[in-house]
Amino acid sequence: MxxxxxxxxxxxxxxxxxxxxxxxxxxxxxxxxxxxxxxxxxxxxxxxxxxxxxxxxxxxxxxxxxxxxxxxxxxxxxxxxxxxMMRVAEPTPEERAQIEQRLSEGGPVEQALQQTSALLSELSGAAGMVMVPTRETRLAQFSLVPLAPGPEGKERALAVLVGEDGGVENRVIDLDTGLFGSLEAASNYITSRLAGRTLAEAAQAIAAEIETGQSQLDDASRALVERGLAVWSADANRRPVLIVRGAANLLDEAAKDDIERVRSLLEDLEDKQSVGMLLESAREANATRIFIGSENRLFGLSGSAVIASPYRDLEGRVVGVLGVIGPTRLNYARVVPMVDLTARSLGKFIT
CATH class of the missing domain: 1.10.10.10 (Winged helix-like DNA-binding domain superfamily/Winged helix DNA-binding domain)
Structure with a gap:
C-alpha cells in the first residue's frame, strides 16, 4: 500500500x-x-x-x-x-563567522579540505566527508634532482612537480646505474611539453612522441622520462579521493544500544570508493541532497543518512562534493543548511 x-x-x-x-x-x-x-x-x-x-x-x-x-x-x-514538514534552522551569525574564519586560514587546498571535513564533523556531531577536487592542476615545471645513493648503493633521484598555482610536490624514484648524466635533459624535455597541461595531458603527448619516434631523446633520457611520469601517474591513481573526519562521533551514547549498526557504518566508511561514488551522485544537484537509510544501497544495512552538497570554484565549476554521514536521527533542520553554507563558503577559496 x-x-x-x-x-x-x-x-x-x-x-x-x-x-x-x-x-x-x-x-x-x-x-x-x-x-x-x-x-x-x-x-x-x-x-x-x-x-x-x-x-x-x-x-x-x-x-x-x-x-x-x-x-x-x-x-x-x-x-x-x-x-x-521540516522547518529549516538557518545558521546563526556566530556559526557563519566560524565557518568563514576556519576556511580562510590559508595554506594548500588539501589543508582547506581537511579543515572543512573536520569543521562539518564538529558542527553536525556526525562524521564530515569531503571529496578532493577532480579538476587536475595545470603544471609549470618538472625537475629530476640527483640524490645520494640509497640502500645497497642504488642511485636515486627526486622528481619535483611544480603547479601553476605554486604548489610543489616531490617523489623519490630509484634509477638504473648510469642515468645521472641524463637527468637535466629529461627534466627539460618533460617541462617543455608539460607547461600549462595537466599531468594526464602531458603524459599522453609525451608517450605519443616517444612511440612515433618524434622525440630527440637518447635511450637513457627516454627511460628517465618514462620512469618520472610513471611514478606520478601511479601515485595519482592511489591517492585517496575522500577525506573523512570525526568518525568517532558516531560512537555516541545512543550507539550503545545499536552497536551492530555503528559497526556496519564504520565498515562502510572504509570502502572509500563506494562512498565516493555516492557523493559523486550529488555533483550535478542544484541543492543539497539527502540520502536516508535504505534509499541508498551502501548504507541501507547500517541505517544511516548522508547529507551532501557540491562545491564550486570561483568560476562556478563543480570541483567536488562535501557532506556529513551519521545515524538517520540527524538534526536535518540544522545540518542541511550548515552543509549548504559550508559548500558555498569553501567555493570562495577554491581557485
Missing part, C-alpha cells in the same frame, strides 16, 4: 506524526503515547493517540521497535518529514 502525501493526512495525524519525528530526532528514542499526551498540547487521551499511531504505522510512516512500546519514523517517514 502506497503512503499518502503528508497533505492528505488529517491535521491530528499530521501533528502527532511531526511530534514523533521531532522527538525521535532530538534523542534517538521511540516516542510513546504517554509522552505525547503529557502537557495536554494535543488535547487527546493516550488511547486516542495510540489509535493515530497505529494508523501512521499502517501507512508505513512509523514503526514500533520490539524493545519499546513507542514509535519511531521509518526511512519513508523521515523522507516525508524532510521533504514536506
Amino acid at each position: 502506497a503512503s499518502p502525501p503528508i497533505t492528505e493526512l488529517t491535521d491530528r495525524a499530521r501533528d502527532i506524526f511531526r511530534r514523533v519525528v521531532e522527538g525521535y530526532l532530538e534523542d534517538g528514542q521511540p516516542v510513546g503515547s504517554k509522552t505525547l499526551a503529557q502537557g495536554g498540547a494535543l488535547n487527546l487521551s493516550p488511547a486516542s493517540i495510540r489509535s493515530v499511531l497505529a494508523e501512521l504505522e499502517g501507512l508505513g510512516l512509523l514503526e514500533a521497535p520490539h524493545t519499546s512500546a513507542g514509535r519511531m519514523p521509518t526511512d519513508l517517514g523521515l523522507r516525508i518529514f524532510v521533504d514536506g
